[in-house]
Every structure is written in structure tokens, then in C-alpha cells.
Amino acid sequence: MVTIKQVSELAKVSSATVSRVINNADSVKLETRKLVEAAMKELGYRPNSIAQSLASNKTNTVGYVVPQLYGSFGIMMSGSEEVLRRANKHMFIMTGHSNEKDEKSAIEALLMRRCDALILHLESTSDEYLIELAKQKVPFVLVNRVIEAIEDNCISLDNHFGGYLASKALIDKGHRDIAYIAGSLWKSDAIERLQGHKEALAEANIAYDESLIYEGDFQVHSGVEGIETLLNAGKKFSAVACGNDEMASGAIGALRDAGLKVPESVSVVGFDDVEFSNYLTPRLTTIRYPMKEIGQMAARWILNRAYENSSMQLQHVLSPHLIERESVCDAGG
Amino acid sequence: MVTIKQVSELAKVSSATVSRVINNADSVKLETRKLVEAAMKELGYRPNSIAQSLASNKTNTVGYVVPQLYGSFGIMMSGSEEVLRRANKHMFIMTGHSNEKDEKSAIEALLMRRCDALILHLESTSDEYLIELAKQKVPFVLVNRVIEAIEDNCISLDNHFGGYLASKALIDKGHRDIAYIAGSLWKSDAIERLQGHKEALAEANIAYDESLIYEGDFQVHSGVEGIETLLNAGKKFSAVACGNDEMASGAIGALRDAGLKVPESVSVVGFDDVEFSNYLTPRLTTIRYPMKEIGQMAARWILNRAYENSSMQLQHVLSPHLIERESVCDAGG
């Protein structure tokens, strides 16, 4: 690999001057600049950014931890990438695999690489660890989770409001017997969404009926099981709200298998608006989880706090909204 | 940030010794090792991998270029991540946005970062550039594309065979009037898939009818348009093979809108087996594109060539296979 030294020799200037033209900072006479550029070109010079980082003590890289590389996290990352790219920052992406050990070691690796800042989508790391991280002055934003003590570092979605919106959409169509298939209730988002559902019921003066609630686990099969359980118990309902789109998909299938038409006999709302919800039959009415916007917002936070030292206020809690498609219709068909 | 020097002072040894325990190489007396480890712990020392890379001339990082961060590329990357992680290598992911400028600048950035090797999923970069890259002794694997001159660097899918399999599946069910909705025919994979289709027809002695072919663009809407065009032209067919799942999804919708039942009146096969194909109604019969395996294979190549200097032969062309679900049935219902 060709170094700055070789370029400087060919151009008959000092390496400091070459460095100046690379960073096109300071003043370099146009004439010498041309000379240096010609030399760089001739030698096929590529600045070694490892060395640059060591010397300048910044990597222009933000570390990213996501549970997995596929699925909706990709959307989020591409939101971040879009805004970071404009600022000439890069992302170093690692996966946490939803377990504490991997999440921590991902963060450690990122810190060893001296990332200038971090964007973290964690699932198993403790609040304490993150609070400690904040104490160490590591600039990071925590996505999809809020920890009171470091609230300013958090960007999240208003799950409660989303849950409310979903059920409200059903109620507005005249439904009153509404079943609910929840996600794993040890997860905060599942709880919040369910609470939103309850609020919508309360607001419409519909009595909350515990037996219309089924606790699933966010997977397709639990949507199926939810419907089967409800139906076998002889429950009556004209609509089902689901904790996410996967379960909604399972629910639709199970309803169809039971000879019930969606939405004519039973309306269904999902949550998240994942890619396939638009491909279901009927196309799924759901709550849009603004993954891309969250990714963008996180990147903006980083740009502000870690690179520009501004502390401009950003929106920390994003609002979901309803996407009306075909899986919900008026009560009574 | 605490440095190796501070650790060495606290442990009353030289920095070389600390380095030795970090890399747990060479011989370090157990006693001193304990001493050093205690010091590292006390100071909360994190080796600076930037400095390590500069000194050792390796980054333990493989650069990754994909068109986008979301969609099926995520699956591929996670395949790679899985195998690289076991070897303690990391990935630096960048996006090429399917245009030459971004792809090239991504590669350049990766080289500046002195990645030990690259995995490239490119769409617009010229063969020449890549051949030149190979000449520069940059270890890289090119995914989903084959360039004769650097064949050993390429890992791809047998699209021709996939196209053949898809149409064969239809023919085996007794279909003889088979329409085909192709992807953009300036893309090599679209062409190859179509050729596979033709081969299957030929093998079954079915005359190739140009008017049953529609050229789409791999997007949902072109599946819709394909069906509408064919139907409006008064074409008769009992089955449709599609260049990918998106178009198949569009086709299914259009068929249903035209009052035709899938699969009873018209069978449909897709290609790729993307996530949502399993959620369609009917669940889509399609050709499985082994994205994850390709990612794994690419990572293994890298491990072999760039890190272990072995040159063990790997499978360079992967075979797709048929996933039978519900969108295909016997001709005649």
C-alpha cells in the first residue's frame, strides 16, 4: 500500500502538506495542491483511515447494535444510513441476538473500535449497564426503549397510543365485541399496546372482558392458537386486535379455516405494518410503526450530540398511526 | 481512555508484556498475567483496536457491500455474520444503492479502512473495475454474479436451473398452456430464469409461444400488469410462472380481481421464496433462493483465502429448489 510519505516524495513536498490537501483544510497553494493531487493519482494513493483515526482520535463511525440483520431492523438502519451518509459518517453494524452476552460484547467491540457514538437496539441488557455507559460519557442513543434516568438518550414509539388507535379504529366501525391477541406480556411494548386497547374500550364505555384476551408470543402460530382458543371457548366477537402483524396473519388464516370471512364476519387489525402486511389477503389494516423515522431520528441525535455539540431538542417519542386497508369493515358486515 | 501504558505502570511491567497478555500469545508467567489482568480490570482498560490494527496491519474486519440494508440482503448478511462471528471477524457494512457511484465509493471507503477482505453484492459496477480490483490482490468475493476472468471469486445461484424447476413443477401437474411474467430482461438473472423456463417447455415438447411472455420489472405492479395484458389479449393459460415473488403476488391479486381462482383456475409459481411468500393467500409455491447459504459460503471463502491462506475448493454455484405450497394444483382444477 502506498503511503503519504511516498506521495510527498514524488510531489517533492512534506507529508504535512499532503495531509493538508487530503483534508483540504488550511491553506495550500493551488499549484502545490495540483502537484500533490497528481502524485496521489499516479501512485493510486488511498489514505489509511486507520492511521487517520489514530492520529485524529476520531473514526467518523457510529456503532450500531441490532438484534438481527434482517427484518424491520433493516428499515431502521437504512433510515440512519440515509442521514449519516450525508454527513460522511459510516456505520459499524453488529448484532446482539437478543441475548445479554452478545449485546454486551457487541457494545464492547464497538467501543474498542473507538466508534464516535453508538445507536443501540437492545433487548436483554440491563438498565444499570446503560446508565453506567452514559456515565462514561459514551454518546449513545437507545432505541425502542426508555430508561427514565437517561431519558434524553432514548427514542421510542408510543405503543400505548398505537394500541389505542388500533382498537379505536374497530370501535369507530361499530364493533363492540373485540377480542385481543397480545404479544408476550413480559415485554413492555406488549403491555403498553394492551393498555392502549383497554383505554379505547373504556373511552367507548365497553366493559373490559378478560376472557377475550389471549396472550401470544408475537409469532404467527400464536395468532392461530389465539383464534382457536377463543372460538373453542365459544367466545363471540366481531373483531380482533392483534399485538403485531405476524399474529394478525395467523389469526386471519385461522378465521378463514374456521369458515369465517375476514373482514365480513370478523375484522382484524395488526400492529407494526411490516412489509408483508400489504401482501396479505385481505390486505391488513394495521398500525404503522415508523421504523425508518426512528432510525433517522437516532442518526440526527448522534449528529447533534456527538459531532456538532449542539443539543437541539429532538422528538423522543414518535407517534404511530393507523394504516387503513382491507381487513376491517363495519360491524355487521 | 486508559492506555496500555497506564496498565503497564500499574502492573509494574513493560507495555510489551501487557500486549502479550492481551493477545495471550507468547509466554507470560501465570503470576504476571494475573497481575496484568488485575490492573486492566481496575482501570477498565479496553484495547484500542484502531491502534492494534495500525500496528499489526490487520483489522479483523471484512467489508460488505449490499444494495440496501433491508430485504433479502439481510438474510444473506446474517448468514455471513454467523460464520464470521465464530472466527472472531467483524463486518463493516456499506450500501451501494444499486448505482455505480455509490458502489465504487463504498468499495473505496472499505479499502481505506483496510478491511482484510470484501464481500460484494453489486449491481452497477463494471466487470473491468472488479478485474482490476482482483489484480490489486484485494481478496474479495463477488456474490450473485459471475465474471469469467475471476470465476474463483464468484458465488452465484443457478438461475437457469431455478427457472427450469419452476416451469417443470407446472408441467408435472399437467399444465401445458403456461404464461411467463419475466423480470427486467436486461438483467442477467431475469434472462437466465426465462431460459430455464424455455428449456422446461422444450423438454416437454411444448411449443414456445412468445405471446405468452410478458416482460415486467420485478415489482408487484408489473405482475398485475402482466396478467391484465395477457387476459386482455385473450390469451388462454392454466398456469403462470413469475420471475420473482413480488410479481407473483401481483399476479395472484390480478387473477383474483379478474374472477379467476388461484390455484383452481390458474396456478402460479414464484421465484426467490421471500419472507412474505409464505403469508400470501394461497401460500405461494416458489423457488427457494438460498440467500443465507450464499452468505455463509461467501464468508467461508473469505476465511479460507484471506485468513487461512488455504484454498480449499468451495461450491461456487448454488442450486435452488422448489418449495411446494398452495398456489399450484393439477391442471383442470
Place this chain on the structure above:
DNA sequence: AACACACATGTAAACGCTTACAAAACATTC
């Protein structure tokens, strides 16, 4: 012609590690 001042360039120390080589410490053998 002397001076001040801006602008352009060079010198060399740092950044935090690794590693070849040298030195020291210890163990073994005769």
C-alpha cells in the same frame, strides 16, 4: 532598505499499539 504581516510549507512529536531483538532470570547438566 528595513519592517511588519500574511500566507505557505516544513519539522517532528504524538496517537496506542505490536514485535524483532536484546537482556535477564531461572533451570539443567556436567
Place this chain on the structure above:
DNA sequence: GAATGTTTTGTAAGCGTTTACATGTGTGTT
């Protein structure tokens, strides 16, 4: 107890940049 070998540790020179500071060069003013 000297000679030898082995293991452990230290010394110091890199790795390829950036950047504070010093030096040089040119212009305008008096």
C-alpha cells in the same frame, strides 16, 4: 560453579497519519 539452554521480560523501532510550532517566502508600507 561454570556452561548451556529455556523461559520470561524489557527496549525501542516501527505502523501512517495529524497537528502544534517553527521557518520560509512574498507583499505592502514607510
